[in-house]
Amino acid sequence: MKMKLHWQILIGLGLGALFGIFSAANGLGSFTRDWVAPFGALFVNLLKLIAMPLVFASLVTGVASLADVSKLSRMGGRTIAIYLLTTLLSITIGIVVVNVFQPGNSLPPEVTADLQASYVQEVEGREGTIEKIRDRGPLQPLVDIVPQNIVSAFGQNIRMLQVVFFALFFGVCLVLAPNEHTRAVKSVIQGVSDVTIKMVDLIMLVAPIGVFALIAGTITAVAGDDVTKALSLLSSLGFYTAVVILGLLLHVILVYSVIVHFFTRFSLKEFFTGIAPAQLLAFSTSSSAATLPVTLECAEENLGVRSEVASFVLPLGATINLDGTALYQAVATVFIAQALGMPLDLVAQLTIVLTALLASIGTAPVPAAGIVMLVIVLESVGVPSSGIALILGVDRILDMVRTATNVTGDAAVAVLINEAEERREAAG
Numbered sequence: 001m002k003m004k005l006h007w008q009i010l011i012g013l014g015l016g017a018l019f020g021i022f023s024a025a026n027g028l029g030s031f032t033r034d035w036v037a038p039f040g041a042l043f044v045n046l047l048k049l050i051a052m053p054l055v056f057a058s059l060v061t062g063v064a065s066l067a068d069v070s071k072l073s074r075m076g077g078r079t080i081a082i083y084l085l086t087t088l089l090s091i092t093i094g095i096v097v098v099n100v101f102q103p104g105n106s107l108p109p110e111v112t113a114d115l116q117a118s119y120v121q122e123v124e125g126r127e128g129t130i131e132k133i134r135d136r137g138p139l140q141p142l143v144d145i146v147p148q149n150i151v152s153a154f155g156q157n158i159r160m161l162q163v164v165f166f167a168l169f170f171g172v173c174l175v176l177a178p179n180e181h182t183r184a185v186k187s188v189i190q191g192v193s194d195v196t197i198k199m200v201d202l203i204m205l206v207a208p209i210g211v212f213a214l215i216a217g218t219i220t221a222v223a224g225d226d227v228t229k230a231l232s233l234l235s236s237l238g239f240y241t242a243v244v245i246l247g248l249l250l251h252v253i254l255v256y257s258v259i260v261h262f263f264t265r266f267s268l269k270e271f272f273t274g275i276a277p278a279q280l281l282a283f284s285t286s287s288s289a290a291t292l293p294v295t296l297e298c299a300e301e302n303l304g305v306r307s308e309v310a311s312f313v314l315p316l317g318a319t320i321n322l323d324g325t326a327l328y329q330a331v332a333t334v335f336i337a338q339a340l341g342m343p344l345d346l347v348a349q350l351t352i353v354l355t356a357l358l359a360s361i362g363t364a365p366v367p368a369a370g371i372v373m374l375v376i377v378l379e380s381v382g383v384p385s386s387g388i389a390l391i392l393g394v395d396r397i398l399d400m401v402r403t404a405t406n407v408t409g410d411a412a413v414a415v416l417i418n419e420a421e422e423r424r425e426a427a428g
């Protein structure tokens with residue numbers, strides 16, 4: 001019997017981690033960088049390569065098959081409302097855990113000073129981006145949804161939300177203008193969608209190897225040839241890291257498991273096994289966008305989400321529903337404030353809830369995007385953005401875990417919306 005895909009990926013991940021640690025401990029960092037990591041990059045490139053065509057083709061096909069625009073607006077309204085709600089819950093969980101455990105208060109001042117000194121250059125390197133984010137008005141994310149030029153939107157994976165917008169608009173107009181020509185367009189796009197889905201199948205055949213190389217490469221990038229440095233970083237930021245991961249776990253248990261258990265026909269085991277390949281890939285790539293082709297496939301094939309629902313709910317979720325990121329941004333802000341000895345009152349904590357919601361919506365589904373948008377949250381409560389130096393060292397690990405959470409959240413909502421639509425259709 002052929003081993004299930006998620007086991008294959010998990011084995012790749014475990015072996016990759018062992019290999020990464022072995023190579024860092026034995027000074028083989030540059031070998032891993034030159035000869036192993038590129039296979040991981042190749043695998044991610046393949047996924048990114050098909051993400052845009054897949055999102056466009058499957059979304060247009062999905063919307064066009066609805067044949068009823070009111071259904072789309074109903075589904076859209078509900079999806080967005082649930083996405084906002086789950087994100088607010090995740091931030092609340094984050095705020096609670098960070099206030100209960102107060103990881104920043106137990107960071108010795110000399111470690112704070114050390115971390116700030118060692119990451120000062122990295123923060124300076126990001127200053128340009130930080131400035132740009134600071135200068136954006138509050139409604140800029142809304143303006144950014146509509147691209148000025150669709151070719152350039154297609155050209156950058158971080159612009160996925162713009163492509164989602166265009167695909168929705170295009171799909172709706174395809175429904176509104178039925179004639180022989182538009183029917184031909186629809187059938188061509190349906191064909192493109194079928195082909196890209198086949199591409200996902202083929203790419204996933206090499207997923208275990210890709211994940212092996214990605215994890216080995218990540219460990220090498222973090223630890224280099226010096227495991228002790230990585231370990232000492234982990235020991236000083238271990239408590240903070242654990243608090244973020246605990247918050248993420250609680251969110252998965254309290255929010256997603258409850259959604260799946262009480263509002264869908266799936267058992268938790270069925271849901272988590274069905275979505276496992278996407279979670280593992282999200283963990284390995286730190287990119288919801290690169291994972292999207294696999295999330296779509298898992299939702300449709302393993303969890304029976306209809307294509308018209310999955311192709312709408314999941315790309316939208318990947319771009320606006322980043323619960324893991326929002327939780328992380330809330331915890332990180334309070335942690336930095338604690339470490340810098342700046343108490344945050346209730347108003348400040350409520351401000352964090354609002355700004356983390358907006359910041360997470362504006363975060364692109366790509367690696368390390370969350371820490372850049374964190375600046376918005378920090379600034380909103382007067383914590384200096386240079387404080388990100390304190391947490392940069394462990395950001396990669398947290399990025400992996402929060403991305404897996406982000407993807408799980410999108411899938412849970414996709415299953416929920418799918419069942420709501422099915423019930424509605426059965427009823428009437």
Ligand code: ASP
Binds near residue numbers: 286364
């Ligand atoms: N890497 C995350 C994602 O792709 C975004 C983040 O940096 O938080 O979902």
